Amino acid sequence: RLDPATLERADLNAWTCREPGAWDVVTARMVLHYLDDLPALLREVRTALAPGGRFVLSVEHPVVTCAYDGDFHDGVPSEMRVRGYFDEGERACEWLGSSVRKVHRTVETYVRDLHEAGLALTGLSEGRPEPDNFRDPRTCEARRAVPMYLTIRAEKPA
Incomplete structure (x- = not known):
């Protein structure tokens, strides 16, 4: 049996924890x-996390966010041009007919x-x-050409 969950929606650019250690x-x-x-x-x-609490995040893989150009076939990248990987900062990409602003960071930066x-x-x-x-x-095979996502799990020490 799962315990009831509480969902809080917030603007992450301005979010401050109202209940320290509660999550x-x-x-x-x-x-x-x-x-x-x-x-x-x-x-x-x-x-916000209780001791031993977990934080799970996913982002577009930094190989993708460093340079939004490559060869795509049916929406799947078969090749990405990795340029400026270590030059972190703002990038723009086209998505659903609009320019979208994103911030490129390396895997190293997320971990640090x-x-x-x-x-x-x-x-x-x-x-x-995975084939299965x-x-x-x-x-x-096409999706194995370029890593699209990075998922990280971290924990607040007990």
Whole structure:
């Protein structure tokens, strides 16, 4: 049996924890690459978590956010041009007919910022496509060409 969950929706650019230590799990799915001040948010997440609490985040993989150009076939990148990977900062990409602003960070920066906020890295996944998850092996093969997502799990020490 699962315990009841509480969902809090907030503007992460301005979010401050109102209940320190009250949360067992905090998630941020595909949103942190839009924020300018990631370290400030991570400090708030640490404040919000109970001892031993978990933070799970996912972002577009930094190989993608460094340069939004490459070869795509049916919406799947078969190749990305990695340029300026270590030059972190604002990037623009076209999405649904509009220019969208994102902030590129390296994997190293995500891990360092978590550590500096007092959160311990407990898991990291680049979303490796596995053949058993696809009906068509060619789709799996195409998706294995470029890592699209980075998922990180961190924990507030007990």
